[in-house]
Amino acid sequence: MPMVLLKCDKDIPEREKHIYLKAPDEDTREYLPIANAATIPGTLSERGCAFCGAKLVIGGVLKDTIQMIHGPIGCAYDTWHTKRYPTDNGHFNMKYVWSTDMKESHIVFGGEKRLEQSMNEAFDEMPEVKRMIVYTTCPTALIGDDIKAVAKKVMKDRPDVDVFTVECPGFSGVSQSKGHHVLNIGWVNEKVGTLEPEITSEYTMNFIGDFNIQGDTQLLQTYWDRLGIQVIGHFTGNANYDDLRKMHRAKLNVVNCARSSGYIANELKKQYGIPRLDIDSWGFSYMAEGVRKICAFFGIEERGEQLIAEEEAKWKPKLDWYKERLKGKKMAIWTGGPRLWHWTKSVEDDLGIKVVAMSSKFGHEEDFEKVIARGQEGTYYIDDGNELEFFEIIDLVKPDVIFTGPRVGELVKKLHIPYVNGHGYHNGPYMGFEGFVNLARDTYNAVYNPLAGLAGVDIRVPEQVAPILLREAA
Amino acid sequence: MTAEALTDKVDDLYGYVQERCLWHFSSRSWDRQENIDGVLAKAGDMLTGREPVLESPNDRLQFAEAKSMVEDFRERFPWLREAGDEEIRQLLDGLKERLVDIAITQSHNRELKHHLY
Numbered sequence: 001m002p003m004v005l006l007k008c009d010k011d012i013p014e015r016e017k018h019i020y021l022k023a024p025d026e027d028t029r030e031y032l033p034i035a036n037a038a039t040i041p042g043t044l045s046e047r048g049c050a051f052c053g054a055k056l057v058i059g060g061v062l063k064d065t066i067q068m069i070h071g072p073i074g075c076a077y078d079t080w081h082t083k084r085y086p087t088d089n090g091h092f093n094m095k096y097v098w099s100t101d102m103k104e105s106h107i108v109f110g111g112e113k114r115l116e117q118s119m120n121e122a123f124d125e126m127p128e129v130k131r132m133i134v135y136t137t138c139p140t141a142l143i144g145d146d147i148k149a150v151a152k153k154v155m156k157d158r159p160d161v162d163v164f165t166v167e168c169p170g171f172s173g174v175s176q177s178k179g180h181h182v183l184n185i186g187w188v189n190e191k192v193g194t195l196e197p198e199i200t201s202e203y204t205m206n207f208i209g210d211f212n213i214q215g216d217t218q219l220l221q222t223y224w225d226r227l228g229i230q231v232i233g234h235f236t237g238n239a240n241y242d243d244l245r246k247m248h249r250a251k252l253n254v255v256n257c258a259r260s261s262g263y264i265a266n267e268l269k270k271q272y273g274i275p276r277l278d279i280d281s282w283g284f285s286y287m288a289e290g291v292r293k294i295c296a297f298f299g300i301e302e303r304g305e306q307l308i309a310e311e312e313a314k315w316k317p318k319l320d321w322y323k324e325r326l327k328g329k330k331m332a333i334w335t336g337g338p339r340l341w342h343w344t345k346s347v348e349d350d351l352g353i354k355v356v357a358m359s360s361k362f363g364h365e366e367d368f369e370k371v372i373a374r375g376q377e378g379t380y381y382i383d384d385g386n387e388l389e390f391f392e393i394i395d396l397v398k399p400d401v402i403f404t405g406p407r408v409g410e411l412v413k414k415l416h417i418p419y420v421n422g423h424g425y426h427n428g429p430y431m432g433f434e435g436f437v438n439l440a441r442d443t444y445n446a447v448y449n450p451l452a453g454l455a456g457v458d459i460r461v462p463e464q465v466a467p468i469l470l471r472e473a474a
Numbered sequence: 475m476t477a478e479a480l481t482d483k484v485d486d487l488y489g490y491v492q493e494r495c496l497w498h499f500s501s502r503s504w505d506r507q508e509n510i511d512g513v514l515a516k517a518g519d520m521l522t523g524r525e526p527v528l529e530s531p532n533d534r535l536q537f538a539e540a541k542s543m544v545e546d547f548r549e550r551f552p553w554l555r556e557a558g559d560e561e562i563r564q565l566l567d568g569l570k571e572r573l574v575d576i577a578i579t580q581s582h583n584r585e586l587k588h589h590l591y
């Protein structure tokens with residue numbers, strides 16, 4: 001089966017190159033959706049902007065850093081508080097948002113003074129905070145504000161602060177992916193190597209591309225502690241700004257999210273000779289495999305086996321309880337990109353779920369190579385899907401649950417299909433052994449929750465309500 | 475071993491790598507080639523009873539990847555236990571050919587040859 005032109009796309013036939021239905025005996029040598037390409041006019045994309053990719057996904061996770069957004073207030077609000085990445089210092093990053101709040105006069109006369117004033121004001125208001133990232137946005141990039149020069153001046157005036165600049169306005173790329181790239185490359189070139197870590201273990205690594213979504217990083221950190229591995233930099237879950245300046249001293253880079261953070265791992269290999277190990281942190285068998293590989297690298301295999309045995313003894317029976325009840329259910333995954341290939345086999349192997357459709361907002365062709373290699377036949381693989389396509393695909397594959405973000409989630413709720421937040425999670429963490437049981441529980445709760453059914457009937461009429469409430473929750 | 479039997483066995487190994495591994499789909503064609511060559515060389519050492527060289531950090535990385543894969547190969551494909559050195563070499567050569575073909579030579583990924591990351 002070649003690429004698919006959906007009925008709703010008849011007036012934008014270019015979309016055919018972005019939607020693939022996998023057939024038996026086909027592979028990516030024959031068909032690979034075009035990805036990381038400009039959104040086609042006429043399609044209502046679900047993508048975010050390039051600035052969002054830098055700030056919301058990576059920079060904004062840091063727990064000790066002021067995120068100064070040089071632009072109108074909307075750029076700040078749109079990238080604040082929509083992801084749940086807690087920290088162990090009281091969630092500083094989620095409590096505050098900073099903006100230069102550019103107005104017309106600043107656009108006309110230039111915003112550099114405004115930026116300098118805002119940076120000083122923020123440091124004055126929070127005297128214990130000494131680190132800052134400054135971001136340009138579309139309007140301040142268009143008027144040519146030189147944020148690097150302003151940052152230099154502020155650092156000169158305040159010798160105890162350190163500022164990193166990200167020049168990645170919304171229009172600078174086709175999706176949030178460009179922002180990941182700009183931040184990764186800027187950081188490795190400007191900040192890595194500027195501080196030395198205190199080495200406390202002979203086994204050191206960076207954990208790259210996990211953002212402590214509902215505690216993912218903190219859960220996995222308990223494993224690294226038990227294994228005696230020192231994590232020098234978590235890029236960027238629950239991390240301090242200065243930790244990430246020391247990443248050059250790790251012996252190994254372990255990469256979870258290859259899309260948002262693969263660039264820094266590649267550069268750390270190129271510039272510092274640190275090898276890159278890609279793992280999947282979601283799912284029992286994947287997590288065990290990841291632990292085994294890390295331990296094999298360091299030659300501490302027995303410790304790894306012990307940890308896996310302890311975790312499996314504790315969590316496997318719970319996972320199996322859910323597996324028994326979720327077997328055969330159909331799932332759609334409409335997220336950013338890598339979670340497609342991280343999840344499709346893990347929910348299949350660990351929970352017996354069949355993934356019937358997957359859509360990626362900002363994945364690259366590499367992500368589609370990975371997911372088509374792992375995913376099932378008869379499954380749709382979509383790049384940059386839009387709402388009408390989602391509706392049509394739902395009719396075609398009839399999923400029992402959809403893992404996606406809250407905005408698309410609201411759409412599918414109106415069709416009385418349960419959704420689980422595939423970005424910020426419902427009740428995470430979802431990584432690791434315990435985390436995958438949480439994912440299983442949220443999936444079970446979504447699939448068997450009577451609310452979706454009740455939303456489709458007149459709840460004043462007992463005859464309509466009864467069959468839904470009586471439906472056996474397995 | 476007949477050509478057909480060899481193809482069937484290479485199919486099994488290839489199916490495993492496609493389903494479980496990420497190293498052959500790294501960012502650029504030279505990374506892919508390096509990983510395919512390195513991991514399969516270490517796997518060859520392990521499967522034929524040679525001690526893999528672990529001098530550089532990259533050696534250790536490829537060893538870690540290969541170790542997991544070889545353990546799974548042994549568990550999933552019992553016929554591997556009976557394979558002699560020559561057969562192992564043929565199987566891994568076949569696997570390498572298939573991986574290079576899908577991940578490099580015939581890949582449609584437009585980023586593979588970009589000189590920057």
Ligand code: SF4
Nearest residue numbers: 049051075137138170
């Ligand atoms: S697209 Fe531009 S103006 Fe809009 S939120 Fe992104 S940076 Fe701000």
